[in-house]
Amino acid sequence: MTLLNGLLPPYIESIAITVGIYIIMALGLNLITGVTGQLSLGHAAYMSIGAYASAIVSLQLGMPFIFALLAGGIAAGIFGLIIGYPTLRLTGDYLAIATLGFGEIVKSLLFNMPIVGGAMGLAGIPYKSTLTVTFILVVIVIWMMLRVERSRFGRALLAIREDDIAAECYGINTSLYKVKMFVLGTFIAGIGGALWAHKIMVLQPRDFGFMKSIEILNMVVLGGLGSIPGTVLGAIVLTSIPEVLRFSSDYRMLLYGALLVIMMRFRPNGLLGGVDVTKLVKKSIKSITGSNFTNKEKKKVKGGD
Amino acid sequence: MALLELNKLTIQFGGLIAVNKVDLKVEKGQISALIGPNGAGKSTAFNLATGIYSPTSGKVLYKGQDISGKAPYYINGLGIARTFQNIRLFKELTVLDNVKIGCHSRSKAGIFGAITRLSAIKKEEREIEEKAYQALKLMGLEKKYDEFADNLSYGEQRCLEIARAMASEPELLLLDEPAAGMNLQEKGVLVEKINKIREMGLTIFLVEHDMKFVMGLSDRVAVLDYGVKIADGTPEEVQVNADVIAAYLGKEVV
Numbered sequence: 001m002t003l004l005n006g007l008l009p010p011y012i013e014s015i016a017i018t019v020g021i022y023i024i025m026a027l028g029l030n031l032i033t034g035v036t037g038q039l040s041l042g043h044a045a046y047m048s049i050g051a052y053a054s055a056i057v058s059l060q061l062g063m064p065f066i067f068a069l070l071a072g073g074i075a076a077g078i079f080g081l082i083i084g085y086p087t088l089r090l091t092g093d094y095l096a097i098a099t100l101g102f103g104e105i106v107k108s109l110l111f112n113m114p115i116v117g118g119a120m121g122l123a124g125i126p127y128k129s130t131l132t133v134t135f136i137l138v139v140i141v142i143w144m145m146l147r148v149e150r151s152r153f154g155r156a157l158l159a160i161r162e163d164d165i166a167a168e169c170y171g172i173n174t175s176l177y178k179v180k181m182f183v184l185g186t187f188i189a190g191i192g193g194a195l196w197a198h199k200i201m202v203l204q205p206r207d208f209g210f211m212k213s214i215e216i217l218n219m220v221v222l223g224g225l226g227s228i229p230g231t232v233l234g235a236i237v238l239t240s241i242p243e244v245l246r247f248s249s250d251y252r253m254l255l256y257g258a259l260l261v262i263m264m265r266f267r268p269n270g271l272l273g274g275v276d277v278t279k280l281v282k283k284s285i286k287s288i289t290g291s292n293f294t295n296k297e298k299k300k301v302k303g304g305d
Numbered sequence: 306m307a308l309l310e311l312n313k314l315t316i317q318f319g320g321l322i323a324v325n326k327v328d329l330k331v332e333k334g335q336i337s338a339l340i341g342p343n344g345a346g347k348s349t350a351f352n353l354a355t356g357i358y359s360p361t362s363g364k365v366l367y368k369g370q371d372i373s374g375k376a377p378y379y380i381n382g383l384g385i386a387r388t389f390q391n392i393r394l395f396k397e398l399t400v401l402d403n404v405k406i407g408c409h410s411r412s413k414a415g416i417f418g419a420i421t422r423l424s425a426i427k428k429e430e431r432e433i434e435e436k437a438y439q440a441l442k443l444m445g446l447e448k449k450y451d452e453f454a455d456n457l458s459y460g461e462q463r464c465l466e467i468a469r470a471m472a473s474e475p476e477l478l479l480l481d482e483p484a485a486g487m488n489l490q491e492k493g494v495l496v497e498k499i500n501k502i503r504e505m506g507l508t509i510f511l512v513e514h515d516m517k518f519v520m521g522l523s524d525r526v527a528v529l530d531y532g533v534k535i536a537d538g539t540p541e542e543v544q545v546n547a548d549v550i551a552a553y554l555g556k557e558v559v
Contacts, residue, residue, distance in 0.1 A: 151419030171410030
């Protein structure tokens with residue numbers, strides 16, 4: 001179980017765990033915004049709910065980590081249901097506004113609730129999110145997302161993104177599917193939050209502000225909306241860039257911003273947006289093994305528009 | 306009993322009565338058509354029948370059951386599938402996925418099915434794939450299964466809409482201007498396909514602009530003008546109806 005722990009220098013290991021947590025967070029948001037096309041601006045709020053819920057389970061009840069993880073996911077999922085149920089039946093940008101407002105409400109509540117430490121935060125959470133645990137969870141979430149994407153349920157979500165009226169006319173109960181999807185997405189955010197809590201060990205409400213939600217959204221957009229490999233890549237790139245740029249100290253965030261602008265200029269659909277990675281891999285394997293180059297399987301790259 | 310029946314169906318948008326007390330019957334096994342000049346309310350009548358709009362008054366009956374105001378996904382589940390006048394494909398998905406989504410009403414797997422992929426789910430997925438392929442073959446699109454829907458030609462996109470509708474295994478197929486924008490040759494092929502679908506035992510109800518196309522194909526024709534039904538009968542009867550000629554060509558000034 002502890003195979004990966006201590007394999008890397010502590011600093012790198014810490015970054016690797018953070019990257020893993022952000023991959024999980026971004027994959028949850030990718031399901032909501034990338035696959036189903038519903039813009040959520042409050043993903044960090046669900047992360048904070050998961051983080052606090054799991055911390056309480058660990059601290060107050062002293063239960064094993066697996067229960068803390070599940071509690072984080074379930075708590076976030078319940079709030080996903082509460083916010084999603086009334087807002088997802090509407091069309092347009094209502095979800096964006098509602099999630100934005102919800103994020104601020106959660107932050108204010110956490111600031112003012114003595115049970116979670118208020119502005120002082122919640123300290124003394126045990127360190128449980130080791131590299132091994134994080135890695136296993138990342139693999140599970142990726143595997144789950146791949147399965148969901150290629151299923152009847154996933155196709156229904158894609159149909160909703162593409163044309164919700166047509167989806168509804170072909171037997172998809174669009175509001176029900178959106179709510180189910182949103183609960184799954186926020187559940188995953190809660191798991192990410194629980195991991196975060198047990199890595200960072202101190203929770204403070206201001207860590208889960210609007211900018212955190214935007215940061216996660218950036219990863220999905222940069223990687224390519226709706227693309228699982230893209231989202232993973234986006235999370236890796238955007239989490240490690242600030243670390244890589246540490247040498248430039250004062251100019252770090254400036255360079256980060258400039259890189260974002262440049263990438264959006266040259267790959268407006270995201271790094272892997274519109275790239276079918278499985279096909280690309282098959283194709284490159286074929287070209288390496290020297291079999292027919294004139295394969296009918298066209299590389300589906302739809303960039304640039 | 307008619308398969309689909311519109312009963313004094315009315316819908317009002319503000320001051321405009323788009324469909325005004327329309328009575329209409331679509332008999333099982335027939336091809337019925339609804340024609341009329343631009344803005345006559347044909348597509349609105351379709352939207353009422355498929356649940357996109359709720360009628361202001363009147364009823365839509367399917368097999369005698371009142372379905373007016375029911376949700377579109379529910380109506381599709383009952384066995385009514387439609388196409389759209391302004392093509393509404395899932396553009397960034399492949400042709401095959403478009404048709405697979407059409408199978409939604411006739412399959413069951415949910416989130417847990419998606420994640421666990423038990424053997425029953427795998428079997429269902431294979432059935433969906435097979436059904437989708439058959440629907441594509443029917444419309445002659447099986448070779449294009451891997452293309453993005455957006456990359457098909459206009460006529461192919463219209464055929465894909467029909468294939469997607471057929472994948473939901475409907476009893477009643479509603480076609481909203483299926484021949485719009487097609488050239489003569491494509492229209493000829495489309496007529497063949499529609500006749501083939503009728504031979505499979507489906508009932509077809511279509512809205513169309515092109516008189517020649519409708520007259521050659523339909524068993525019954527109803528004419529709408531300004532939301533009111535002005536004629537109903539066999540193509541021969543409708544063609545010589547004075548009101549219809551007036552609606553299409555204008556009245557002779559005496």
